[in-house]
Amino acid sequence: MEESSKNAGAGTCSQKQPAVMMELKNVYKNYGRITAVAGVSFQVMQGEIFGLLGPNGAGKTTTIRMLNTLTRPTTGELYVAGYQVAGNQVEVKRRIGVVPQQNNLEKELTGRENLILHALLHKVPRSEREKTIKELLDYVGLSSRADERVQNYSGGMARRLLIARALVHHPPVLFLDEPTIGLDPQTRRKIWDLIQLMNRDGMTVLLTTHYIEEADSLCHRVGIIDHGRLIALGTPAELKESLGKYCVEFLNKQGTERCFFHSRSEARDYAQEKDCDTVVRRTNLEDVFVELTGREARELAAK
Numbered sequence: 152m153e154e155s156s157k158n159a160g161a162g163t164c165s166q167k168q169p170a171v172m173m174e175l176k177n178v179y180k181n182y183g184r185i186t187a188v189a190g191v192s193f194q195v196m197q198g199e200i201f202g203l204l205g206p207n208g209a210g211k212t213t214t215i216r217m218l219n220t221l222t223r224p225t226t227g228e229l230y231v232a233g234y235q236v237a238g239n240q241v242e243v244k245r246r247i248g249v250v251p252q253q254n255n256l257e258k259e260l261t262g263r264e265n266l267i268l269h270a271l272l273h274k275v276p277r278s279e280r281e282k283t284i285k286e287l288l289d290y291v292g293l294s295s296r297a298d299e300r301v302q303n304y305s306g307g308m309a310r311r312l313l314i315a316r317a318l319v320h321h322p323p324v325l326f327l328d329e330p331t332i333g334l335d336p337q338t339r340r341k342i343w344d345l346i347q348l349m350n351r352d353g354m355t356v357l358l359t360t361h362y363i364e365e366a367d368s369l370c371h372r373v374g375i376i377d378h379g380r381l382i383a384l385g386t387p388a389e390l391k392e393s394l395g396k397y398c399v400e401f402l403n404k405q406g407t408e409r410c411f412f413h414s415r416s417e418a419r420d421y422a423q424e425k426d427c428d429t430v431v432r433r434t435n436l437e438d439v440f441v442e443l444t445g446r447e448a449r450e451l452a453a454k
C-alpha cells in the first residue's frame with residue numbers, strides 16, 4: 152500500500168511517514184435488500200485514533216466487523232496491517248484487538264481468568280502469559296479486582312477488562328465499537344484516557360461512536376457516516392472550518408437557524424443586525440452533521 156504524507160501526530164519520533172494501517176476501497180455490504188454500507192473508502196494511518204461517527208443504523212458496526220474479518224463485504228476491498236482481509240483472516244486476526252459493543256466476557260469467570268482464556272486462544276506463550284496479564288490488569292486499573300467474578304463488575308470495569316482482553320496478544324491495531332456507550336460521564340473520561348494512553352504507546356485505533364464530543368476530543372480524524380455512506384472525512388478542526396469556525400444561532404418560526412462565518416467579527420456583525428436573540432459560538436461537529444444531513448443532531452446524540 153502507498154505511504155501517505157499525512158502525519159497522525161501520535162508521538163512517533165522517527166522522520167518516517169506513517170504507514171497505512173487500514174484501508175477500505177469502495178466497500179459495499181448488503182443484507183438482502185438493506186444496504187448497510189454503500190461504497191465506503193478511507194484510510195487509517197499508523198498512530199492515528201480514527202473515529203467513525205454516525206447515528207444508529209448508519210453502518211458503523213458493519214464496517215468494523217468487515218475490518219475484523221467477522222463479516223464479508225458484498226463488494227470492495229479491505230486491508231488491515233498490510234494484509235488484504237479476504238484470504239488472510241488468520242494474519243489479520245493476529246494483528247488486531249477487538250472491543251465489541253456488547254459485553255461478551257465470561258461472567259462466571261474472574262477478570263484474570265477471562266484474560267488467561269483469551270491468551271490461551273491466541274496461543275500467547277506460557278512464559279509470557281502471566282507477566283502480560285499482570286501488566287495489562289495494571290494498565291487498565293483492575294489489579295485489585297482481578298480475582299473477582301466479572302458478574303460483580305460495573306459497566307466501566309467490564310469495558311476496561313474488554314480493552315485489556317483485546318491487548319493480550321499485543322496487537323498493533325485496536326478496534327473499539329462504541330467504547331463508552333451507556334457509561335456515565337466520569338467513567339467515559341477514564342476510557343478516553345485509556346485510549347489516549349494506548350495510542351501514545353503506539354497503537355493505531357479505530358473506534359465508532361455516536362457521541363459527538365467523543366469524536367471531537369479523542370480522534371485525530373473523523374469519518375461521518377450516514378445511511379452507509381461516508382459523508383465527511385477530516386480532522387475535527389478541518390470539518391468545522393469547512394463550515395466556518397463561528398456560528399450564529401437564533402430561533403425563527405421554522406425552528407433553530409444557524410449561519411456560519413470564518414471570523415468572530417463577521418459573526419458578531421451579523422448577530423448585531425438580527426432583531427432577535429442570537430448566540431455566537433464556535434462551530435462544533437454537531438453542526439457539521441446537521442448541515443450535511445439536514446437532520447437534527449438529536450438523532451445522533453439520543454441513540
Ligand SMILES: Nc1ncnc2c1ncn2[C@@H]1O[C@H](COP(=O)(O)OP(=O)(O)O)[C@@H](O)[C@H]1O
Pocket residue numbers: 182185186187205206207208209210211212213214
Ligand atoms: N446481520 C444483519 N442482518 C440484516 N441487517 C443488518 C445486519 N446487521 C446490520 N444490519 C442493518 O444494517 C444497517 C447498519 O447497521 P449497523 O452497521 O449495525 O449500524 P450502526 O452500527 O451504525 O448502528 C442497519 O439498517 C441494520 O439494521
Ligand SMILES: [Mg+2]
Pocket residue numbers: 211212213252328329
Ligand atoms: Mg453499531
